[in-house]
Amino acid sequence: MSRLDQLRASPLFRNVPLDALQEAEKVVTSRTYRAGDVILEQDEPGEALYLIVDGVVRVSRVSLGSRERVLADVYAPGLIGETAVLSRGERSATVTALSATTILMLYRDHFSRILRRHPDVLWNLATLLADRITQQNDELIAFGLNTEAALAHVFCGLYEQRRVAGTLQPEVLPLSTQDIMQRISASRETVSRVLRKMDRQGLLRVTPSSVTLLDITALQRLGLDDTDSD
Numbered sequence: 001m002s003r004l005d006q007l008r009a010s011p012l013f014r015n016v017p018l019d020a021l022q023e024a025e026k027v028v029t030s031r032t033y034r035a036g037d038v039i040l041e042q043d044e045p046g047e048a049l050y051l052i053v054d055g056v057v058r059v060s061r062v063s064l065g066s067r068e069r070v071l072a073d074v075y076a077p078g079l080i081g082e083t084a085v086l087s088r089g090e091r092s093a094t095v096t097a098l099s100a101t102t103i104l105m106l107y108r109d110h111f112s113r114i115l116r117r118h119p120d121v122l123w124n125l126a127t128l129l130a131d132r133i134t135q136q137n138d139e140l141i142a143f144g145l146n147t148e149a150a151l152a153h154v155f156c157g158l159y160e161q162r163r164v165a166g167t168l169q170p171e172v173l174p175l176s177t178q179d180i181m182q183r184i185s186a187s188r189e190t191v192s193r194v195l196r197k198m199d200r201q202g203l204l205r206v207t208p209s210s211v212t213l214l215d216i217t218a219l220q221r222l223g224l225d226d227t228d229s230d
């Protein structure tokens, strides 16, 4: 894919005039990472944002008590690194490549010039940030749900992301119990107990390194449940 096409596929540059794409094409640089590489490091200063052209990355954050929480997986053609660029601050989270990943890097000064000259790009950015807030609100609600509903909510969200990204077997989620604990506030015992229950009910099948969703409709219904029984 040409660099122009890579830019065109990014949600930041979707449906913008050709001159905006050409301006960006001149200033972006490409980088590749292997699975496991750290792309952005929490609390480091950030001068560029990254358009994910290929691959999938994990966003995580270490909070008080040094517990690591997974915030999101971002698939191509997603955007990362905009927060530090817009707030002139530090990286709000660590981003690690989950697969071989290619990004296009755009420095703050170039980005700022493009934003001022092309309101369509600014609009796309605003849309991306609004979508992020909606997603975070969903997650906030999910964390207030009982563990079963919270797990169903997380699993259905991951399934949907993988389906949209065209991943083979989107229903087979590569998650261990540890991975799941990093996504919801629950102990290992609670996660294991609830997973066993969901497995017995035929909703999903658990192995040490994966969760296969068997009844997505039932899981979606469960993910909307806000009763507080576990």
Ligand SMILES: Nc1ncnc2c1ncn2[C@@H]1O[C@@H]2COP(=O)(O)O[C@H]2[C@H]1O
Pocket: 040, 046, 059, 071, 072, 074, 079, 080, 081, 082, 083, 084, 085, 090, 091, 092, 093, 094, 095, 132, 136
């Ligand atoms: N909840 C989230 N969902 C998706 N991406 C996020 C989330 N929180 C942080 N990020 C991304 O992770 C990046 C870390 O570096 P920045 O703070 O520059 O920009 C951040 C966002 O692009």
